[in-house]
């Protein structure tokens with residue numbers, strides 16, 4: 001991704017941030033998601049494990065219908081996914097306590113990677 005596209009994506013992420021309200025605004029510890037991180041095979045592999053252990057239970061193909069939305073990564077910015085995983089949202093639990101920042105970053109890179117399937 002070139003710098004301009006990255007800037008546009010970041011700007012969209014910030015727009016979502018404002019729309020999503022106070023839970024976002026209060027969250028000071030949002031890590032950056034540079035391209036090198038999103039392409040990092042070690043993170044993607046670790047994220048795949050986290051996804052298989054936890055997220056699949058609700059978002060996987062075999063989760064019963066209606067439990068959670070089917071994930072649609074092309075619509076997401078890394079910041080959006082990180083926020084959902086960290087802070088939760090309505091029926092989506094928060095995983096800030098359960099997973100380290102690195103594990104949460106890893107699952108974001110996996111969801112946005114070409115390896116992702118659910």
Ligand code: HEC
Nearest residue numbers: 054055057058067068069081084085089090091092093107
């Ligand atoms: C206990 C069930 C459950 C688990 C486990 C779970 N989720 Fe969710 N998730 C949900 C539900 C329900 C929603 C929909 C929340 C809403 O918008 O009302 C959701 C929404 C999301 C969204 C936003 C989807 C969208 O298109 O708006 C993302 C991204 C997401 N989850 C990622 C994850 C990841 C990554 C994990 C693993 C760390 C995970 N979820 C684990 C239930 C779960």
